[in-house]
Amino acid sequence: MPPSVPATAIQLQSLVRSDETVQLSLETVEVPDPGPTEVLVRVEATPINPSDLGLLLAGADVAAAVVSGPPDWPVVTAPLPAAAMRAMAGRVGVPMPVGNEGAGTVVAAGSSPAAQALLGKTVAAAGGAMYAQYRCVDVTLCLELPDGTRAVDGASSFVNPMTALGMVETMRLENHSALVHTAAASNLGQMLVRVCTEEKIPLVNIVRRPEQVDLLRSLGAVYVVNSATPDFMADLTAALKETSATLAFDATGGGRLTSQILACMEAAASAAAGSYSRYGSTVHKQVYIYGSLDRGPTELTRNFGMAWGIGGWLLTPFLQRIGLDGIVRLRNRVAAGLTTTFASGYTDQVSLPGALALDAVAAYSRQATGQKYLIIPNR
């Protein structure tokens, strides 16, 4: 018997205000009745991913944030720099619920057989607005978790697992045979190491600290290079010669890393070609920027010939590209490996008010590798 459902519940909201601030608050909202193809999920665990921060923080200056209200009902207010304010013009005055994914128990279901089948089950959902005690979502956005799976273990079933698999699928779709990944010690990076090991895909991991080299090697990673060392370019070129990787996914975005990867790919390709070509090698080299850990400008030196491309990469358009069949295939694979290949680790668990404590906001806004927050909304 599912627990009884309250009439109202708490939801975290982000509001860009015309006074050039962003306000994070908890709001009491009505709990909706599910439509025929919907289920109502009691959200029991929902992670704070880097991909949530754009909507949550709106580019605010977190260092200047202040909090008001009691500890169990905090309101965070932070100033928005002028450039962020321009970019957020479309959001002014519109409270936005936040949270790409989470997991919990289905406590009410619509009339359709697919919805009814999930009643009482533990599901993961990628519905958005998951930083809430209850969330009503269409069944197509739900993944039924294997019997006995805890919500905590299913909370990150979509964004990181599908992104890791999406990188591998993109590699195949675009005729590459190996991968480069930056910020490779992240939860996502560790997942990618496990996926690539299972599929015997050569993976060049780029990290920034020696302990991250050790961590990835302990997971079985073969190629790990540290961008903070003087030998970085030579080490990366050597790994690219061995792996022939011509596709990279870069989570940092800003700075020179994308350009350095392309330059090393070109050096590896030119060494393989042997002779001088005035326009560089004919091997196509591609970097997708899928994050923005460094929000500064991307600087391209263009010392990598003419056969190159850079672009943004997002999970949603990728999923549209592979279609429903592809999505189902990847989801089933994730469900089978939630506590192994696709396991996520969290350093901190917080309640909804706890997610608005200033020290927590400061911590997750840094997107520090190895530090990851999980919200337990009904705590």
Place this chain on the structure above:
Amino acid sequence: MPPSVPATAIQLQSLVRSDETVQLSLETVEVPDPGPTEVLVRVEATPINPSDLGLLLAGADVAAAVVSGPPDWPVVTAPLPAAAMRAMAGRVGVPMPVGNEGAGTVVAAGSSPAAQALLGKTVAAAGGAMYAQYRCVDVTLCLELPDGTRAVDGASSFVNPMTALGMVETMRLENHSALVHTAAASNLGQMLVRVCTEEKIPLVNIVRRPEQVDLLRSLGAVYVVNSATPDFMADLTAALKETSATLAFDATGGGRLTSQILACMEAAASAAAGSYSRYGSTVHKQVYIYGSLDRGPTELTRNFGMAWGIGGWLLTPFLQRIGLDGIVRLRNRVAAGLTTTFASGYTDQVSLPGALALDAVAAYSRQATGQKYLIIPNR
């Protein structure tokens, strides 16, 4: 009756030397007998295109160039900066002939019917090594010019016309409906204005000087914006809203222009979409960098959502992409419009020794819009 063929003739060569200089000189080389499918062309006109300068100058510091030898047999020597020297490692000690394209008379032909058919004809050829008195090329690299066409009018039959048509073809292949072009007052840019006018393709021209705005308007260009004015971003966004252009070809490469174009495309797309999206518009925005008038780094602000791409664009891979049928179709179109749509203008005509005069080298190395050199090798 074709003119008699000498045993030796003059060829311009570029040599990167281990002492970190580049040397431009004239060399006497043997005139080869054409193979069965080849023709020997007496080169009568060959342009100095921006795309020739990489091979010719090898990144040398032209301002520090010196000349030795008599005026009719000059040797130019210029220092190579360290970065250029590293990039040119594969060329050290190997003299390179230069010149992507040109036109002239077929004075000898191989035994194949296709070769024999060209004997005595005026042809354009995209064979490389055209800065020479004679050049032996395969017939597949030749375009027979319409009867009565002068070699001077056919000298630029390939690079600029095929690039202009390649931009339009790429637009269609990649599902865009309008174009943006930078350095738009160039010979190529003027050609693109005429092609787009004929095909009713909306074209946004970006130039840097008011007189270039006037020039393009006099050719019938509808959208011309000046990147040197304070209103540039607003003007460009307005033109992009009207044209819905989501594909740009950028000849400058370095600096912020590519980023500015993407930002204005995003502003236009967001205005059309109406509502806020956290990852920006879903409209894919693409810039191809096909030149490097600004050799500095490309700086991307990444304030244009996630649906974007940047890449290098080169004529040769594009031609491979459209295949022989496509190439023949475009070539025939060029041949029919050599003195109209695809006409080129030259500000200076020089002999082979004249191309090595220091003032000429300084002038064409600047790639100034509206200034173009034509070499007359048998002068």
